Amino acid sequence: MIKMQQTMRWYGPQDGVSLRDIRESGVTGIVTALHQIPVGEVWEVKDIQERQLIIRSEGMEWVVVESLPVHEDIKRRGGDHGQYILNYKKSLRNLAECGIKVVTYNFMPILDWVRTDHAYTNPDGTKALLFDETAFIFFDVYLLKRPGAIDGYTKEQLDEAKAYGDALDELEKEKLFKNVLLGLPGSDESFTPEKILDILNAYKGIDDEALRRNLIHFLSEVAPVAQELGLKLAIHPDDPPFSVLGLPRVVSTEKDIAEILSAVPENANGLCYCTGSLGAQPNNNLVRIIDEHGDRIHFLHLRNVKRENGKRFRESEHLNGDNPMEEIIEKLLLLMNKNKTALPMRPDHGFLHSFEGKEKYPGYSLIGRLKGLAEIRGLELGISYKLKPSKAK
Structure with missing residues (x-):
């Protein structure tokens, strides 16, 4: 065969x-x-x-x-x-x-792929890629602060995302920001929220x-x-x-x-x-x-x-x-x-x-x-x- x-x-x-x-x-x-x-x-x-x-x-x-x-x-x-x-x-x-x-x-x-966690720990100790919508909403609304983002989610989703983010320290928030943007070509650069929003604006309409x-x-x-x-x-x-x-x-x-x-x-x-x-x-x-x-x-x-x-x-x-x-x-x-x-x-x-x-x-x-x-x-x-x-x- x-x-x-x-x-x-x-x-x-x-x-x-x-x-x-x-x-x-x-x-x-x-x-x-x-x-x-x-x-x-x-x-x-x-x-x-x-x-x-x-x-x-x-x-x-x-x-x-x-x-x-x-x-x-x-x-x-x-x-x-x-x-x-x-x-x-x-x-x-x-x-x-x-x-x-x-x-x-x-x-x-813009983004070739997206994950919120690049080192999720499995029960056996191995690490895997993971996408978590709640973590992503926190990134989108509270870290990136994309204009209009809040209108795309329910109140329940936003409340869950806020609670999720409140439990993170500053290093964990920075890591989440970098994780999401790793699928951005040239992601070795230092991308600020302002720069990302400018790139996103090109797709307006x-x-x-x-x-x-x-x-x-x-x-x-x-x-x-x-x-x-x-x-x-x-x-x-x-x-x-x-x-x-x-x-x-x-x-x-x-x-x-x-x-x-x-x-x-x-x-x-x-x-x-x-x-x-x-x-x-x-x-x-x-x-x-x-x-x-x-x-x-x-x-x-x-x-x-x-x-x-x-x-x-x-x-x-x-x-x-x-x-x-x-x-x-x-x-x-x-x-x-x-x-x-x-x-x-x-x-x-x-x-x-x-x-x-x-x-x-x-x-x-x-x-x-x-x-x-x-x-x-x-x-x-x-x-x-x-x-x-x-x-x-």
């Missing part, structure tokens, strides 16, 4: 996890990006090839780009968005020239419908180019899959996915099937998404989450959460064997174990991801054996 192409994410030479460490896990594919190139600038062939040589020197191949970022002007369809789309097309052509076939991106305004139109416009420009080049574009779902800071969301639900894929029908316009992001939205049926859009799934992020009390969720063990991983992997195996295509997959996030001590990028500890990879491998092998036709006696 055809199985998933196993990969691991590597952030580049500055990553605290080395390529040698990753190679020893048994994977042969690397997921990475040229993070040193400013968003919107062209990825030149020489820079792509330089990264490929580094990866090949350790016996692996660069198989998925994650991410080729979309400039905020494109998302807002303002400023120099036309030039940035031309630059994006040029980068796609250069990646295709270098033999890379899958390009992941997201269309989330842009609602879900406007952002969706801008995404479809972008895809109508770049998907035909990708189709021509034999590239697959894989949009990553919103993380979390609901509005934060009053920002619009357009890749959060099954309905969102259906609209995006039907509006731009080229097969190159596809999905990064992230079970963690999609699974944080309780109304999403992850198995049905494979049934309905399997041929447009080009990349797999496999992880699990536990949802608690509405919009609180935490990263869980890969095989122990609210997502039915057994059903998901069986569906994916059947899909790949029907299409005779091995989809690239990476274990997405992992617990931080005490032995490792620290991680440079939250969720990307080596040991935690190796554990997730081993669990997925075992589950895939068992399901493959179950699905394998028995030989005639």
Whole structure:
């Protein structure tokens, strides 16, 4: 049977996890990006090839780009968005020239992802990522003091957030502020509330419908180019899959996915099937998404989450959460064997174990991801054996 192409994410030479460490896990594919190139600038062939040589020197191949970022002007369809789309097309052509076939991106305004706690302590002592709505409301209303934020929450939510914040000391409040903004590109900078509010103001008047139109416009420009080049574009779902800071969301639900894929029908316009992001939205049926859009799934992020009390969720063990991983992997195996295509997959996030001590990028500890990879491998092998036709006696 055809199985998933196993990969691991590597952030580049500055990553605290080395390529040698990753190679020893048994994977042969690397997921990475040229993070040193400013968003919107062209990825030149020489820079792509330089990264490929580094990866090949350790016996692996660069198989998925994650991410080729979309400039905020494109998302807002303002400023120099036309030039940035031309630059994006040029980068796609250069990646295709270098033999890379899958390009992941997201269309989330400003923040690439949001968590309120990067070191939630599990009962066994490991650390995990967590999003807590009450903590986030305290950040939004009482730390950031976003104009109009208070109108987006109920009195009960505000009272709970105030009580939560009153129990924090100044260092804990500062940590919460930094945690939320870690998903902001360039988050190594010192962002003041004033600077953040100025950035948010650029999206004033842009609602879900406007952002969706801008995404479809972008895809109508770049998907035909990708189709021509034999590239697959894989949009990553919103993380979390609901509005934060009053920002619009357009890749959060099954309905969102259906609209995006039907509006731009080229097969190159596809999905990064992230079970963690999609699974944080309780109304999403992850198995049905494979049934309905399997041929447009080009990349797999496999992880699990536990949802608690509405919009609180935490990263869980890969095989122990609210997502039915057994059903998901069986569906994916059947899909790949029907299409005779091995989809690239990476274990997405992992617990931080005490032995490792620290991680440079939250969720990307080596040991935690190796554990997730081993669990997925075992589950895939068992399901493959179950699905394998028995030989005639």
